[in-house]
Amino acid sequence: MKNRNSDEILQYIASSGMLDIGNVERAIDMQKNKEYLSKHTQKIWQGKDAFWRTYLPYGKNGRTLIKRKSENSLHNEIISFYRNLEENPTIEDVFSEWNDRRLSLGKIKKSTYERNLRIFRRHYSVFGKEKLKHLDKRDLIDFLEEQISIYHLTAKGFSNLKSLTRGFLKRASATDLISFTAEDVFQRLDLTDTTFKKTIKEDYQEVYNDQEMQLILDYLMKNPDSTNLAICLIFVTGLRVGELVALKHEDFDELSVKVRRTETRYKNKAGKNVYEVKDFPKSAAGVRTIPVPADYAWLLKRIRLLNPFGEYVFMGRNGRLTTNSVRSRLRTICQKLEIYPKSPHKIRKTYGSILLDNNIDHRLIKDVMGHTDILCTETHYHRNRKTIEVKQDILSQIPEFRAN
Structure with missing residues (x-):
């Protein structure tokens, strides 16, 4: 008996009519929707006005109230939110996944993990909410150059920001979220020796x-x-x-x-x-x-x-x-x-x-x-x-x- 791979078998089943591709796709979508709903840990409830409500994890206070006429409509809104989050995450989402992953794999210690968080919160508290797919390398170049003047960064301070940014951009590139690389960004930065703040410390110090x-x-x-x-x-x-x-x-x-x-x-x-x-x-x-x-x-x-x-x-x-x-x-x-x-x-x-x-x-x-x-x-x-x-x-x- 000949050995046949799974692709051959599936292709034959589909072409022969033994398998309804439409049903398979719908089943996959249903399973995926269940996964999205399982990610939502906020309470879902029906108010006295008969509207269904829940909180989605975004906004100034970290959550935003939404309401819909039916529970099914509310579920669709939740599914849409988490699908969009997965397919077009924010810079903060990608950073968090990268930082958490490195810690779980033992590539960094808890102290480095915490230091990454501090650097990210200092520089990316606002810009980090941007959707990554909406950005091009020029946006990131402008942002990084602005951080030097806003925070009067020393060469060492900028090196820390640069290392963190390179890390999560490499992760974004590896998962096909961006079409450019980290080096595309850093090679185009307009930096000179006079760009950074100079700290003068006397010998006695x-x-x-x-x-x-x-x-x-x-x-x-x-x-x-x-x-x-x-x-x-x-x-x-x-x-x-x-x-x-x-x-x-x-x-x-x-x-x-x-x-x-x-x-x-x-x-x-x-x-x-x-x-x-x-x-x-x-x-x-x-x-x-x-x-x-x-x-x-x-x-x-x-x-x-x-x-x-x-x-x-x-x-x-x-x-x-x-x-x-x-x-x-x-x-x-x-x-x-x-x-x-x-x-x-x-x-x-x-x-x-x-x-x-x-x-x-x-x-x-x-x-x-x-x-x-x-x-x-x-x-x-x-x-x-x-x-x-x-x-x-x-x-x-x-x-x-x-x-x-």
Whole structure:
């Protein structure tokens, strides 16, 4: 007996009159209409005036009341609404499906999911209601360029908006909702180096100078509780604060610290911050082993004695230290020592600047910083750590600048 595919069989049945295509199409439509009605979770009721009513999920308040003379007419209106939603969704619909799908597939963490929501709500709260099929790439180009001027976006701020937009446009293109691609939009943006807002941060805001670093280290060593020892470790390893609070005893030996995981944060349904540890650092380059300077070998010994029977090394009153608790402690110490308050990330920048100032081999710098390119360290982490007095003293020693 010959093997025949399903298309051949169906074609034969239809051509022979054994199958009524019209009945099949009507049955499919009926099934589809049931699916649309099942999506509608709002109450349907008949008022005293005999009209049938329900709310459809659109409008200023998130819902709009509709009424029809018969229940069947109301059902047809509901079906029409959900069919149109499926066949011509809004930008917000496509974004939500894309963002939800990536989370469910494990492609993003809850913290990234929440960050996407914040960016979308900030920029697309109005434009996001537009039907995607009604737009062309020029509409999106104009919208994106306007966001830069409306919100005075920095290059980094626009990069976040661009990444989010590229993501849901690729999803729209893959599902044939648009005839253009994300790159068709971005390649036509009219952007220059002067387009974005420039943020000027002084060196004293970005790194700790020698005097400040010594003041803090002295304080930390005189008050060696778990949080202070953790901050001290950042100064001598350049760890990201998320990597720091995720350290376990297995990550330490007598000479070094292994980085294998990091903390992630997101908001739960109640709007409260939830801190979790994910078993992978920020990037592939983040997996590394950092040697600790010999004069700080004592620090590793002290740290290894902390919480010897617990899963995580750095613990506080309410369990594992979080990034927020480390930031709060460092801010308090800076205020106590009358130092311009700087975050744990500024300690990391200080560490990177020290390595570059001492002409350390670039390969080693990349390895311990967890960077894939030395340009990242040089461009974003290297700042001048000398005080204004030291700078003045250096210039004053130049013969040409000395008074005769």
